[in-house]
Amino acid sequence: MVADQKVQAPLVILPPTIAWFGGAEGQLLLLDTTRLPHEHVVLSLHDMHGVADAIRRLAVRGAPAIGVAAAYGLYLGVRQQRPMPGALLDTAREVAAMFLATRPTAINLAWALDRCLARLRRESSLAALFDEAQRIHQEDEVCCHRIGECGADLIRDGMHILTHCNTGRLATSGDGTALAVMFAAARRGRTFSVLAGETRPLLQGSRLTALELLAAGIPVQVLPDSAAAGLIARGQVDLAIVGADRIAKNGDCANKVGTYGIALACAAHQIPFVVAAPWSTFDPDLEHGSQIPIEERAESEVLNVAGLPMAPDGVHARNPAFDVTPCHLITAIVTDRGLLRPPFGLAIKALR
Amino acid sequence: MVADQKVQAPLVILPPTIAWFGGAEGQLLLLDTTRLPHEHVVLSLHDMHGVADAIRRLAVRGAPAIGVAAAYGLYLGVRQQRPMPGALLDTAREVAAMFLATRPTAINLAWALDRCLARLRRESSLAALFDEAQRIHQEDEVCCHRIGECGADLIRDGMHILTHCNTGRLATSGDGTALAVMFAAARRGRTFSVLAGETRPLLQGSRLTALELLAAGIPVQVLPDSAAAGLIARGQVDLAIVGADRIAKNGDCANKVGTYGIALACAAHQIPFVVAAPWSTFDPDLEHGSQIPIEERAESEVLNVAGLPMAPDGVHARNPAFDVTPCHLITAIVTDRGLLRPPFGLAIKALR
Numbered sequence: 001m002v003a004d005q006k007v008q009a010p011l012v013i014l015p016p017t018i019a020w021f022g023g024a025e026g027q028l029l030l031l032d033t034t035r036l037p038h039e040h041v042v043l044s045l046h047d048m049h050g051v052a053d054a055i056r057r058l059a060v061r062g063a064p065a066i067g068v069a070a071a072y073g074l075y076l077g078v079r080q081q082r083p084m085p086g087a088l089l090d091t092a093r094e095v096a097a098m099f100l101a102t103r104p105t106a107i108n109l110a111w112a113l114d115r116c117l118a119r120l121r122r123e124s125s126l127a128a129l130f131d132e133a134q135r136i137h138q139e140d141e142v143c144c145h146r147i148g149e150c151g152a153d154l155i156r157d158g159m160h161i162l163t164h165c166n167t168g169r170l171a172t173s174g175d176g177t178a179l180a181v182m183f184a185a186a187r188r189g190r191t192f193s194v195l196a197g198e199t200r201p202l203l204q205g206s207r208l209t210a211l212e213l214l215a216a217g218i219p220v221q222v223l224p225d226s227a228a229a230g231l232i233a234r235g236q237v238d239l240a241i242v243g244a245d246r247i248a249k250n251g252d253c254a255n256k257v258g259t260y261g262i263a264l265a266c267a268a269h270q271i272p273f274v275v276a277a278p279w280s281t282f283d284p285d286l287e288h289g290s291q292i293p294i295e296e297r298a299e300s301e302v303l304n305v306a307g308l309p310m311a312p313d314g315v316h317a318r319n320p321a322f323d324v325t326p327c328h329l330i331t332a333i334v335t336d337r338g339l340l341r342p343p344f345g346l347a348i349k350a351l352r
Numbered sequence: 353m354v355a356d357q358k359v360q361a362p363l364v365i366l367p368p369t370i371a372w373f374g375g376a377e378g379q380l381l382l383l384d385t386t387r388l389p390h391e392h393v394v395l396s397l398h399d400m401h402g403v404a405d406a407i408r409r410l411a412v413r414g415a416p417a418i419g420v421a422a423a424y425g426l427y428l429g430v431r432q433q434r435p436m437p438g439a440l441l442d443t444a445r446e447v448a449a450m451f452l453a454t455r456p457t458a459i460n461l462a463w464a465l466d467r468c469l470a471r472l473r474r475e476s477s478l479a480a481l482f483d484e485a486q487r488i489h490q491e492d493e494v495c496c497h498r499i500g501e502c503g504a505d506l507i508r509d510g511m512h513i514l515t516h517c518n519t520g521r522l523a524t525s526g527d528g529t530a531l532a533v534m535f536a537a538a539r540r541g542r543t544f545s546v547l548a549g550e551t552r553p554l555l556q557g558s559r560l561t562a563l564e565l566l567a568a569g570i571p572v573q574v575l576p577d578s579a580a581a582g583l584i585a586r587g588q589v590d591l592a593i594v595g596a597d598r599i600a601k602n603g604d605c606a607n608k609v610g611t612y613g614i615a616l617a618c619a620a621h622q623i624p625f626v627v628a629a630p631w632s633t634f635d636p637d638l639e640h641g642s643q644i645p646i647e648e649r650a651e652s653e654v655l656n657v658a659g660l661p662m663a664p665d666g667v668h669a670r671n672p673a674f675d676v677t678p679c680h681l682i683t684a685i686v687t688d689r690g691l692l693r694p695p696f697g698l699a700i701k702a703l704r
Binding site: 197198203214220222225226233257258311317319324 | 389390547549550551552553555558559562563566572573574575576577578579580581582583585586609610612613616617620646654655657658660661662663664666667668669670671672674675676
């Protein structure tokens, strides 16, 4: 049950990416990021299927944001079925399994669902489930702020910073992850400029990151993703900062497809390559990045742009949504628990 | 003076990329590759400005094809001015200078113009200029065939081959360069499949390479350019073959932006990275790739797709059309004069 509600807002004043409206009987409001930058559409969601659909089609995206959305979606799914108190956990488990299948790579989704189920095991009530979703939501905002403050000093005056995909307010409940570091540096008065990879196929860089940086008054240029390596080679990038969708125990990071290529180019030219992510992105069960499942999305996302076919009829496409950057290419990981330096395996273990 | 002539042809039967129609008073026919794959438009060009415009806006593109087009364009430019026999060379020099400025990176343009001017110095007649343009055209076709035959055995049954941009019949007067190697391998009965980078911003991979491979019955999948590194890391590529726009004396190769990132990923995973180019792509005057001028094209190519704006208003873009792959990342260079192996500086010198 998705109701579209068009919001006419000036370019730089965006509705919140995720909001809960009303009390326990309220609804989830999601800014449909697929319609940005040209349209501001807020989805008003009352049931789990609407939330799951929004996650699948990337109306809400960004690892932290889909964790928060899934927690609220789990609550909505259990609420709409009004199970007997004794059956609450079983119902929640079924709804959680449905959400877990929506997107396989970002661990924040599983982390948020697990946390809600654990709360229900301690406290079997709908109110507890709602409370847990709200806590996850509020904590994500705090995490973003901490990530920004933790990484801000990595940015120095005059730097040209490369980023990829969108890792800001449109990907989280707060300031973001990689972009939060930039926003925090800007608050400290640092002046720098950003090169944003357009992020094919769905252009989150051109559509979302450019919008957020424009709104924040930070100079930004978008570029074809494939131009990053050449600009790095020509000395036009001083620092790369990206987000992550899942981080293994050794520090290998899965992130939006294209990240690994940026890391290789940074390593070849001794440019620092930094990952920013909340603690919920660290998978406590995976030894190596090679074990991270890589979502393969619909061919149509690659073969069409803005609904128009680009390739000849009959041609097929590959569309892996993520790739894995091995830990040896990463200079630092900025988290809400502090700045991690290699060897990441030990640094991650020390913070658990 | 550009006249559009729509040709209704089935998908797999394309008009020639470049053709000369008529004798010395004839015209240059260029297939407008910007309209492919969905429309077959042939430009009928009678003067130098039409040819220069076609080169600038990539109606004709691919280093060998723009060399041939510029040679005919030079002839048209001199022909239309009907200079006195004594002023022929001076007029040709002026027209050549105009063509030289259309695109800075591919050396084939300068090579073809230089060759025409040299012919005029030996033989000061319009007929000689026309003859030289036709020779360049015919030799390019032969070159393509030789490149294909030279590299065909690099392709073995079952291989998954990565390529980038378009290097086939739509980029040359013949079979192409990197794609010619694939066509030659297919003629020898090899079975293999191709992963074609879509090649943002203008999608020559999706629009042109996919079309050529489809027409040739060679299995092809397009992919976002940024997906190449991750697929290489996951063992899904056995060989990369690309073209080149200019090759320095040490073997450093400029090619379509995104090539360098592919080479870095191939090197990181011990996958052969092969360049295919005619001898006219080798610049005898440049020591290193860092001296190759990199064309920066219009921001609008990045900010819009199919005429639709993707980024918010007010955002700027970088649009370097090429990057440079250093010789140490290249496994072999396939040429019409033979297969070059490292050290390329010596191999190139030996063939001069």
